[in-house]
Amino acid sequence: MAVNLAPPDPDSLQPVAGVELGVAMAGVRKANRRDLLLMRLAQGSSVAGVFTQNRFCAAPVIIARRHLAGGQEVRALVVNTGNANAGTGEDGLVRAATVCEAVARALGCAARQVLPFSTGVIMEPLPADRIVAGLPAAVADLRADNWAAAAEAIMTTDTVPKAASRRVRVGAGEVTVTGIAKGAGMIRPDMATMLGFVATDAKVTQGALETLVRQAADKSFNCVTVDGDTSTNDAFVVVASGASGVVVQGTAELEALGGAIAEVAAQLAQAIVRDGEGATKFITVRIEGGRSTEECRRVAYAIAHSPLVKTAFFASDPNLGRILAAIGNAGIADLDTARLQLYLDDVLVAANGGRHPDYREEMGAAVLAKPEFTVRAALGRGTAAATVWTCDLSFDYVKINAEYRT
């Protein structure tokens, strides 16, 4: 039950010149399910990515990082669902490399020009042979107007495919930005999310693209949490094919393109929360008046990760003392609770260290009954702010994760 999230209208997803997508059913974990995505990139594309900080990062993450660092032009991305190829040691690296080699053979490039991505169950051997066997069908399916199918092919516990698209004027030209993402659980990205891919036909240098991808991640995937569990496979990759011929350089132009990439990324990141495992509410947590962005983020995550706060949201129960308790646990040793102000949308709930005299329970209950609302806390310590998007904790989160494999 996703919160205010419909499948993308395929017609709204603009093809990106220089980028073709093909999907196939490889039977990685289940039969008759699209579980393989191949992206072929035109010569001259720039590619930049950010990856999970989890120390048990997956084999494909290690190899994708290595291939990106190698400086060879990237010509393909290959993504499988059903198996994360994480917690698989040396053998996992061999299997991921096998997939890259097969893609390279199929497309006529080198294996180090292929970036591999996997998502699914952790600590089980990747059935590389099935992926290799599925590649010809994916190659045959390659085309530019295939983003909707691609969004579907990377889903796991997602209930809705996630894709977004923008056209943006940059200097004299116009370019396209289109992206897809997946993820519903094990979502607390720390650099990126469990698979987000955004492509543009703008021409951007590698260095500039690396800056744009980091900035976009910080305004999007790095601001969402479902359950506080950082995945082993998080990856957010931006491709700039250059096929539009529009060269993007200079501060103003890069800002325009970066803005469009960040918008697409934010829409995808919010879609992940809206489709969070068991989610029935979409909640924006906004912390203001902090001494630093970092401490505002710490407070926002303390609220967004508290099981007690999340279950109260699920129940539409304005048991708002739980939010104060979460703020008190955020690790700000010199927080002056008397200066804190807590709002639900525009309702002032707490001030002077306690409930505001004008606050009535009905006012809080009315806000919490909505499928989307904002929790806003002003710390009264400075001018920094941060926003985090999250969802509630429902019976279905437990159900989904107690039954995911078995």
Next chain:
Amino acid sequence: MAVNLAPPDPDSLQPVAGVELGVAMAGVRKANRRDLLLMRLAQGSSVAGVFTQNRFCAAPVIIARRHLAGGQEVRALVVNTGNANAGTGEDGLVRAATVCEAVARALGCAARQVLPFSTGVIMEPLPADRIVAGLPAAVADLRADNWAAAAEAIMTTDTVPKAASRRVRVGAGEVTVTGIAKGAGMIRPDMATMLGFVATDAKVTQGALETLVRQAADKSFNCVTVDGDTSTNDAFVVVASGASGVVVQGTAELEALGGAIAEVAAQLAQAIVRDGEGATKFITVRIEGGRSTEECRRVAYAIAHSPLVKTAFFASDPNLGRILAAIGNAGIADLDTARLQLYLDDVLVAANGGRHPDYREEMGAAVLAKPEFTVRAALGRGTAAATVWTCDLSFDYVKINAEYRT
């Protein structure tokens, strides 16, 4: 549904000379429910406590800390359930002081010789008048063999009262240590738990008792977590009435008494996890081979707080890659995953960065089917170790917390 936890046999709870307990129904939140506990201490008692680190700590915590720091001999503890008097600002302090004054009048001591404690809903005004009105009944009920009733009077979402008792030989004499605790949710004590009281009739100096209470907390309440939410009202207090006439001093004697206090505290702390909201499993998380206790604790809590790990435990699903993912998220930047070994009880699950070749899914499933088991990870970095006790995350956790107030 508590895990291997029965109500204490009242006959097993040794009275502590110099300590009397009285309970009453004050109707703080609900009628016809024991919700008020008064403890009267003999003259000459030493009292030491540790309290929550939550910045939104409750009004009674602030006052109890203040009264303890004042250096006046403590003569009474007063505890109410149904209302935490937390997130209540200046008005909360006034109401807690009102209760202390009423206790002082009833027992003939000064208000600053009374320590107040509250537990229940946060951010609602404490009905001090009802507590004051209930005091005469609690005074009339005061007696030394009333620990079982006291354990019951401090319950909130607890399903089983928690009490433990020991007799211990100290030097030439023998002393009693008896304690009670409550708590089932908002449990991740950081200094102490949501109300633990232990009393002994040993004679100990104030300074020595302060050391013993900190040591006992670190081996008990500070090692448990249900949901990672640190309460606003945590307090762990040890009373030494001295009424046995057995003077405890010197390293060996203090160690003997401290050991008994820590044992009682650990039994109570584990009882809190066994009765954790919705708990169906009791899990010991043991981390070894770390560079420091602090990093071992960080890894243990990363596992014990992961909703994905906890739901897999609930499902008895050996989806053990989730444990690796949690370890990878513990913030140890230079963790060498190839050196890590993961065990479920005695079953070696993972080594060399991935699943152990001898491991079979049935082996993990057999361990997880048990109501109690141990997750043990050897980090291969050093000689430090730490243990944390936790429970699983079930439908009932969500149910209890979605319905707690409404």
